[in-house]
Amino acid sequence: xxxxxxxxxxxxxxxxxxxxxxxxxxxxxxxxxxxxxxxxxxxxxxxxxxxxxxxxxxxxxxxxxxxxxxxxxxxxxxxxxxxxxxxxxxxxxxxxxxxxxxxxxxxxxxxxxxxxxxxxxxxxxxxxxxxxxxxxxxxxxxxxxxxxxxxxxxxxxxxxxxxxxxxxxxxxxxxxxxxx
Amino acid sequence: xxxxxxxxxxxxxxxxxxxxxxxxxxxxxxxxxxxxxxxxxxxxxxxxxxxxxxxxxxxxxxxxxxxxxxxxxxxxxxxxxxxxxxxxxxxxxxxxxxxxxxxxxxxxxxxxxxxxxxxxxxxxxxxxxxxxxxxxxxxxxxxxxxxxxxxxxxxxxxxxxxxxxxxxxxxxxxxxxxxx
DNA sequence: CAAGGACATGTACCTTAGGACATGTCCGAG
DNA sequence: CTCGGACATGTCCTAAGGTACATGTCCTTG
Numbered sequence: 546x547x548x549x550x551x552x553x554x555x556x557x558x559x560x561x562x563x564x565x566x567x568x569x570x571x572x573x574x575x576x577x578x579x580x581x582x583x584x585x586x587x588x589x590x591x592x593x594x595x596x597x598x599x600x601x602x603x604x605x606x607x608x609x610x611x612x613x614x615x616x617x618x619x620x621x622x623x624x625x626x627x628x629x630x631x632x633x634x635x636x637x638x639x640x641x642x643x644x645x646x647x648x649x650x651x652x653x654x655x656x657x658x659x660x661x662x663x664x665x666x667x668x669x670x671x672x673x674x675x676x677x678x679x680x681x682x683x684x685x686x687x688x689x690x691x692x693x694x695x696x697x698x699x700x701x702x703x704x705x706x707x708x709x710x711x712x713x714x715x716x717x718x719x720x721x722x723x724x725x
Numbered sequence: 726x727x728x729x730x731x732x733x734x735x736x737x738x739x740x741x742x743x744x745x746x747x748x749x750x751x752x753x754x755x756x757x758x759x760x761x762x763x764x765x766x767x768x769x770x771x772x773x774x775x776x777x778x779x780x781x782x783x784x785x786x787x788x789x790x791x792x793x794x795x796x797x798x799x800x801x802x803x804x805x806x807x808x809x810x811x812x813x814x815x816x817x818x819x820x821x822x823x824x825x826x827x828x829x830x831x832x833x834x835x836x837x838x839x840x841x842x843x844x845x846x847x848x849x850x851x852x853x854x855x856x857x858x859x860x861x862x863x864x865x866x867x868x869x870x871x872x873x874x875x876x877x878x879x880x881x882x883x884x885x886x887x888x889x890x891x892x893x894x895x896x897x898x899x900x901x902x903x904x905x
Numbered sequence: 906c907a908a909g910g911a912c913a914t915g916t917a918c919c920t921t922a923g924g925a926c927a928t929g930t931c932c933g934a935g
Numbered sequence: 936c937t938c939g940g941a942c943a944t945g946t947c948c949t950a951a952g953g954t955a956c957a958t959g960t961c962c963t964t965g
Contacts, residue, residue, distance in 0.1 A: 581922075583922090583945075630821065635757070720867065
């Protein structure tokens with residue numbers, strides 16, 4: 546139910562179209578919570594059916610503006626304060642690390658370098674958001690303060706993985722190339 | 726296809742039953758790659774159909790031992806070296822952080838404290854694995870060396886999130902309790 | 906030997922995710 | 936004015952994840 550509440554949360558900042566929401570999701574949360582537009586449009590339809598959001602339809606196929614209702618706002622707040630966090634992660638990179646011993650040393654070194662570079666770049670991306678916020682580019686309203694906190698999480702998380710990939714290059718690991 | 730290759734990788738360490746594999750997955754990878762037993766049994770069936778693993782069936786409902794075939798071993802190696810890492814994460818905790826401004830300050834503080842405690846505990850869990858490995862509890866074969874690297878990732882990742890949750894408590898955040 | 910719990914495997918069903926494809930609008934450049 | 940590209944919304948289908956339920960074995964303890 547995270548997509549559902551994520552959409553409600555973004556709509557709590559103000560009205561938006563499905564397209565806007567897809568963009569916001571991808572831009573800010575793309576690396577930590579993927580959401581494709583078909584899912585988003587489908588979920589918006591259900592939210593409207595449940596009375597948690599309302600639509601200003603322009604036409605059959607034109608742009609639509611969704612607005613959160615008081616019930617919808619109450620529902621996000623309930624989710625945030627009264628439901629447990631689902632701590633389940635899905636990190637293919639860590640899954641792969643269990644099998645590093647199956648990789649030829651050269652491939653492993655290249656792999657870890659590429660991983661480190663990727664995570665450094667991701668951390669920098671969030672650093673950019675944090676810097677823009679600190680400069681005051683987006684003003685000072687509560688939503689942008691929350692984005693600063695989210696960006697900090699993105700920085701720390703990805704930097705930790707970048708550091709790990711660097712460290713792993715120096716860690717001794719006997720690989721096993723002949724499938725013994 | 727990560728579950729598929731994860732199972733192959735674990736079987737590369739030696740023969741095991743579906744039950745064993747479910748346990749290994751849950752124990753070591755539970756927090757970073759969930760896998761329920763129904764999926765595991767189903768996937769083992771497909772892997773056997775594809776000739777990547779072989780079965781020593783005891784009976785219709787008894788314990789089965791799965792063994793990786795040379796084709797299976799080649800397939801894990803191909804996956805590890807020739808396919809791109811899927812960096813998609815799914816972290817509900819970070820999704821929620823974007824909406825912290827919707828939470829009453831007291832609830833938010835409690836929430837962050839609980840989060841920090843959870844991540845500290847998770848980091849400690851991986852520290853335990855790392856310490857056991859460093860003491861030599863599991864010997865010195867390649868698979869356990871890889872587990873040391875995986876454990877290090879678990880430590881750094883969860884510690885980063887624990888530190889973040891601590892930090893976030895001190896970050897100024899004007900919350901918005903009246904839904905303006 | 907009977908009962909209970911860990912071990913062990915599976916089916917059925919529902920939800921969620923994700924890729925492929927279809928359609929139409931609106932606007933600016935040529 | 937027409938063509939292309941960004942904007943915008945959606946359907947369809949397949950794959951993957953996850954819960955509930957069903958079944959049977961094996962070993963230990965009373």
